[in-house]
Amino acid sequence: MARKSKTTPPASAPLVLPAELTIYTVGELQPQWLSWLGAMPVGGIAQAPVQAAAVDQIDAAGLQLLLSLGHALEALGVRLQLAAASPVLREGCAALGLTDWLLQHSAAAAAPQGAGT
Amino acid sequence: MTPGSAENDRSFIDEALPVFISEAQEQTAALEQLLLELEDRPDDSELLNALFRCAHTVKGSAGIFGLDRVVAFTHHVETLLDQLREGRLALTPALSTLLLRCNDQIRQLIAQARDHADDEDPAKMAERTALVEQLQQAAGVAGQATLVPADPAHAAAAAAASGMARTWEVWVAFGAETFRNGMDPLTILSYVRGLGEMAHLVCDSAAVPPLDRLDPERCHLAFEFGLQTQATRAEIESAFSFVREDCVLHVLEPGATTNDFAALIEAMPDNPRLGDILVAAGVITRTQLQQGLRAQSGALAEGLPAPLGEVLQSTAGVSPLVVSAALKKQQKQRDGGPGPAGANASAADEGRFIRVQADRLDDVINLLGELVIAGAGAALLARQTRQGTLIEANAEIGRLIEEIRNGTLQLRMVPIGETFSRFRRVVRDTAGELGKDVQLEIVGGETELDKSVVERIADPLMHLVRNALDHGMEPPEERQAAGKPAQGRLTLSACHESGSILIRIDDDGRGIQRQRVLDRAWERGLVEPGVVPDDEAILRLIFTPGFSTAEKVTNLSGRGVGMDVVKRNIEALRGTVTLYSEPGAGSRIEIRLPLTLAIIDGFLIGVGRSKFILPLDAVVEVIETGPTISPLDAAGRGVVELRGQVLPVVSLRNLYALDCTAPERSSVVVLRAGNRRYGVLVDQLLGQHQTVIKPLARMFRSLRGMSGSSILGNGEVALIFDVNSLCQLAAEPQALLSRALTTSTEGQTS
Numbered sequence: 001m002a003r004k005s006k007t008t009p010p011a012s013a014p015l016v017l018p019a020e021l022t023i024y025t026v027g028e029l030q031p032q033w034l035s036w037l038g039a040m041p042v043g044g045i046a047q048a049p050v051q052a053a054a055v056d057q058i059d060a061a062g063l064q065l066l067l068s069l070g071h072a073l074e075a076l077g078v079r080l081q082l083a084a085a086s087p088v089l090r091e092g093c094a095a096l097g098l099t100d101w102l103l104q105h106s107a108a109a110a111a112p113q114g115a116g117t
Numbered sequence: 118m119t120p121g122s123a124e125n126d127r128s129f130i131d132e133a134l135p136v137f138i139s140e141a142q143e144q145t146a147a148l149e150q151l152l153l154e155l156e157d158r159p160d161d162s163e164l165l166n167a168l169f170r171c172a173h174t175v176k177g178s179a180g181i182f183g184l185d186r187v188v189a190f191t192h193h194v195e196t197l198l199d200q201l202r203e204g205r206l207a208l209t210p211a212l213s214t215l216l217l218r219c220n221d222q223i224r225q226l227i228a229q230a231r232d233h234a235d236d237e238d239p240a241k242m243a244e245r246t247a248l249v250e251q252l253q254q255a256a257g258v259a260g261q262a263t264l265v266p267a268d269p270a271h272a273a274a275a276a277a278a279s280g281m282a283r284t285w286e287v288w289v290a291f292g293a294e295t296f297r298n299g300m301d302p303l304t305i306l307s308y309v310r311g312l313g314e315m316a317h318l319v320c321d322s323a324a325v326p327p328l329d330r331l332d333p334e335r336c337h338l339a340f341e342f343g344l345q346t347q348a349t350r351a352e353i354e355s356a357f358s359f360v361r362e363d364c365v366l367h368v369l370e371p372g373a374t375t376n377d378f379a380a381l382i383e384a385m386p387d388n389p390r391l392g393d394i395l396v397a398a399g400v401i402t403r404t405q406l407q408q409g410l411r412a413q414s415g416a417l418a419e420g421l422p423a424p425l426g427e428v429l430q431s432t433a434g435v436s437p438l439v440v441s442a443a444l445k446k447q448q449k450q451r452d453g454g455p456g457p458a459g460a461n462a463s464a465a466d467e468g469r470f471i472r473v474q475a476d477r478l479d480d481v482i483n484l485l486g487e488l489v490i491a492g493a494g495a496a497l498l499a500r501q502t503r504q505g506t507l508i509e510a511n512a513e514i515g516r517l518i519e520e521i522r523n524g525t526l527q528l529r530m531v532p533i534g535e536t537f538s539r540f541r542r543v544v545r546d547t548a549g550e551l552g553k554d555v556q557l558e559i560v561g562g563e564t565e566l567d568k569s570v571v572e573r574i575a576d577p578l579m580h581l582v583r584n585a586l587d588h589g590m591e592p593p594e595e596r597q598a599a600g601k602p603a604q605g606r607l608t609l610s611a612c613h614e615s616g617s618i619l620i621r622i623d624d625d626g627r628g629i630q631r632q633r634v635l636d637r638a639w640e641r642g643l644v645e646p647g648v649v650p651d652d653e654a655i656l657r658l659i660f661t662p663g664f665s666t667a668e669k670v671t672n673l674s675g676r677g678v679g680m681d682v683v684k685r686n687i688e689a690l691r692g693t694v695t696l697y698s699e700p701g702a703g704s705r706i707e708i709r710l711p712l713t714l715a716i717i718d719g720f721l722i723g724v725g726r727s728k729f730i731l732p733l734d735a736v737v738e739v740i741e742t743g744p745t746i747s748p749l750d751a752a753g754r755g756v757v758e759l760r761g762q763v764l765p766v767v768s769l770r771n772l773y774a775l776d777c778t779a780p781e782r783s784s785v786v787v788l789r790a791g792n793r794r795y796g797v798l799v800d801q802l803l804g805q806h807q808t809v810i811k812p813l814a815r816m817f818r819s820l821r822g823m824s825g826s827s828i829l830g831n832g833e834v835a836l837i838f839d840v841n842s843l844c845q846l847a848a849e850p851q852a853l854l855s856r857a858l859t860t861s862t863e864g865q866t867s
Contacts, residue, residue, distance in 0.1 A: 023296050026333035034328055060295075060302040064325055065333050072327035095303050095310075097318030097340055 014049040014083070021055050021062030021089075033069055040078070048073050049107065053084040058092035067098075070105060083107040137178055138231045141187075144171045145224045146539070152216055153541045159208040169198045175223060179230075186237075187226045190245060193252040194219045200256050215251055217542065222248055284316050284371050285346065285353060288381065290324075290339035292363025297334055300360050306340065309356045313346025339365075475568060478529055485518075485525055486716060486809035492518045493807065493830030519807060522716055526567070530712075533611045533620070534562025536575050540582050544607060547586045554593050554603055555586060560610035566618045566712050573690055574620070574710065577683040581622050581706055582607070584680070589626030589704050599701065601625065613712075617692075617734070620708040629698035631655050637664065656696045660684040691824040693841040695791070709791065709841060719808030719827065721835065722786060723801035724769045725777030728835040730808050730827055735840040737787040737794060739802060754847060757785060757796060766796035767847040772822075790844035797843070810837060822846050 015036050018025060040048065050069075070080040082089075082105050093102040151168045158164060172195045179187035194216065200206040222245055229237070287309075291302050309315070321339040325331065344353065350368055357366055369377050492515055499511040537559045548555040585607060593603040608623040631652065638644040638658045650658075658664060662681040687694045692710035711717070711732075719730035740759065749755040753771020756763045766785055769775065785796040810825040817823060817836070824839035 023301070023334065030328065030331065030333045037328065059304075060291075060336070060338060061333065063303070064322075064336065064338055065328075065331070067322045067325045068328045068331040068333075071322075071325060072329060075327055092303060095307055096338070097306075097320040097342065098322075101320070101322070 014051050016051040017055050017066075017089075019054050020057040021066070022057055022059045023061035026061050026065045029065060033065075037069075037072060037076075040076070045078060047081040048078045049081050049083055051084065052082040052089050053086050055086045055089040055092075058088055060096060063092055063096055063098065067101070070101075080105045081107045134182060134230070137182055138227060141175050141178065141227045142224070144175045145220055145227065146535075147171050148175075148220045148223075149217065149542055150538055152213060152220065153545065155208055156210070156213050162202070165198070165202045169195065169202050172198050175227075179227075182230070184226070184230045187223065187230065190219075190226060190249065191223055193249050193256075194223070197252050197256040206255070206257075212255055215248075215255060217546075219248055219252065284343045285350075286341070286343055286369040286378070287353065288339070288341050288365075288367040288369075289357060290321075290365040291336045291360060292365075293335045293337070294363055295336040295360055298360070302336065302338055302340070302360075305356060305360065306342075309342075309344065309353070312348045312353065312356065313344050316343035316345055318342040473528075475529075478525075479569075482525060482529065482716075485522055489518055489522060489716060489807045489809050490828050490830065494832070495830075497830040515807075522807065526716060529568045530565040531568045531571055532563050532565050533571060533618070534559065534564075536571055536578070537562050537609050537611070539575070540578070540609060543579065543582060544586065547583055548590070548605075551586060551590075552592055553586065553590050553605060555590055555605040555607055558606060558608045560608060561612045564611040564613060564618060566710065570618075570690055570710055570712075573686070574692075574708070577686045577694075577708075578609075578620070578622070580680075580683050581708075582609070585622055585624040585626065585704065585706075589624045589628070591627050595627075599627075614709070618710050618712055620710065622706045622708075623703065624705075625703040628700040628702055628704055629656060629659070629696070630700060634658055656698060659696060660694065688842075691839055693791075693839075707791075717808050717810060719806045719837065720786070721803035721806040721829075722797075722799040723803055724799050725775050727775055728803070728829060728833060729769065729799075730806060730835050730837045731786060731788065731797070732837070732840060733805060735788045735790065737789050740785050740787065740796075741782070753798070759787070759796075764794060764796050765847055766798050767843070768798040770798070770800075772846070788840045788844070790840045793844055793848075795844055795847050797838075808837065 015033065018029065021029070066080075073080045082102065085093075085102060085106060090102065093099055148168060148171045151164055151171065155161065155164050155168065172191055176188055176191040176195055179191065197206070197212075197216070201208055201212075206212070225241070291300075295302060306318070319341045321341065322337075324337040324339065326337065331337075346353070350370070353368055354361070354366065357364060367381055369381065492511075496508075496511040496515055499507045502508075540559075541557055544555055544557040590605040590607070591599070591601075596605065597603050606623075606625050608621070610621045610623070612619055634655050635644070635649065635658075638655075638661070639646040641663060643658060643661050643664065644650060649655075660680045660683070664680065684694050687708055687710070690710055692708055695707045695709075696704065697707070698704040718733040720733045720736050722729050722731060740757075747755040747757070749768055749771060751771075753768035755766055755768075757766050758764070764785075764787065770777065770779060780800050783798055783800055784802055785798055786802070787794060787796050806827075806829070808827045811827060813820070813823060813826055813836075817826070820836075822838055822843040823836050824842075825837045827835050827837055829835055
């Protein structure tokens, strides 16, 4: 299985979702995302941008991890904001009844198709 | 209540109703606060949302209890609030007044529900109808069938409920091991899609923990979907065959009635969100859901087989589950809603509070009182045995009891702010009625005191606030003429002061005109005509029974039953009330109350064979008397020199005519009462004593200077002094004092 997950992003940089967001990657993504959460400036921002253009493989475990990130951010008073959600991510959300959730967590500018950022 | 509801059902409802009532009261209180806050910040969308949530919660939970009147009326309020929330309407002062009146109406309806008043006064009904009309007018929906919720899901819901569409409703919660077993809910749902058309699909992600607590390989997902298909139940279920072992699956036949959904919700009390999800999915409307829940409990109570779906096996004892599910849901909404003080409970607060019935706490405190007394008894016996280890063990127990006492009493402490903020509305309405413009300021709302004190101080405070508005505050013109700002200022403040709480009501009104008070007192024979008492005494006359200076009797105050009752109520709480006033500049009323009515730290003293207790908080120091004490007067009062200053002292032996001879040596206990100090002459100092306060027996009620009694470890009774009234007693002029003491003696004998 291809592992394209990236290294820990620098503090306050947007989180970039990997190409593969599945049961095979959630285990290693979780600590990375947690350290990204930890590096977030406290109380400074209302929205946490997450680049979602690269996602090309997804399953329920991957989406659950994303939901969980959303909950963690919410607890910090921050809204998860997915930018440029890839078609795969959108389809995955639709298949799991998360279309509304995706809409609520999309950056307005990212509504049209946008593979690049 | 549905007609089918039998005894059984009623008893469930009866059990849960008080919880609903108390929560609904909180919600209406929050509604009022929010409305008042909104007047200052009419565009605050968070306030508007919170407002809507409150109304929605009241309506929702009232529906569960079948309180149709509350539901129907609150629905109209909710409609209007929704329009406000969406910015289609702006909050005008008139609208605000209307909503406040509606909130009162909701309160009344809830009170009716509490009293089980099923019959209603036609006048009240007419009043409500009028309010509804105004609401509709304001919302611009007059003539519409307003009971039909305006959500787009309604059409689908109606179709589903009437059974026209062949739509199966499926609820599935995947087991924790789903992912590890190599299964993917996404694939399974895609497969299900192949069976027909998925009408709606909602993912319940509420069970997904936040990232730091998530085991990413465990599945926490659940789904609700409608499936339009020709497939059979077996075919639908087979889609889940690979995960059937550890998932929770409920499949409802097409044409399922709201009752079936209700049954489904009941079958899953752990998931109070299901009802919301069904509503959000447009499967049913909230009204239908509530009706269903109601009908369901009714049917069960009658012993009929409930029309449950095939996979639902749970039938017995369902009603308590509905209730618990409903209450849980309510709890959840409430936790997310605004606090009574208007503060939003943060996510971190969730789960930090538990709700305990006040009387359970009271029972514990009563028991604790007994424990303290028994502990003191045991310690006494231990001392008599003169066994060091036993005494030590008892001392340790005593220390622990004291800690438990402090901890337990702390549980009953509530901030006074809630009571204070009720006055916003009172001030707003009363000032409006009187044509005055008054700004209420609240300071120290976080000051805590015993819940039982808070409850009993609300009424006296209300009276004092109204009095200040009615008598103290001038109309705007008069204020401007006097060179004051047109808007009056009323301040309610609270703070702790040496073991008691000090509540102040300040106004910047016209103050008390002493001459008018005096004239009235002469006229009423309260003071010998022509006699002019000192300033303080004049102000105290206001608290005399039968005194009223209002030139016209308004419906707010001025019936002359006010201030003396206020004073009596405050004194019943072992408190004192004092009035200060500066003519032209305003008045200040100070209420001092003990923090608790149950147990205090006392200082035990002896005079002759009698034992007394002084509140330890009030004791400043203890001195041995020397030759510096001046001769005492007939009431046992004199002065003593303390570090170059004169300190008034009072001898308890003389004051209360205790029948015993004075010992050679005596001590003076220096007490603090407000900002004064005075000494009490006593024979023996017996040290600190945990004092369980018992009310005074009827025959001692008239005794001045006492606030209660307590039982000592050896079974003796000790009277507890009230330092404030003792101080007044010590300071009163001779003539008045002897009169006061004779009346109290007469009171005892009569």
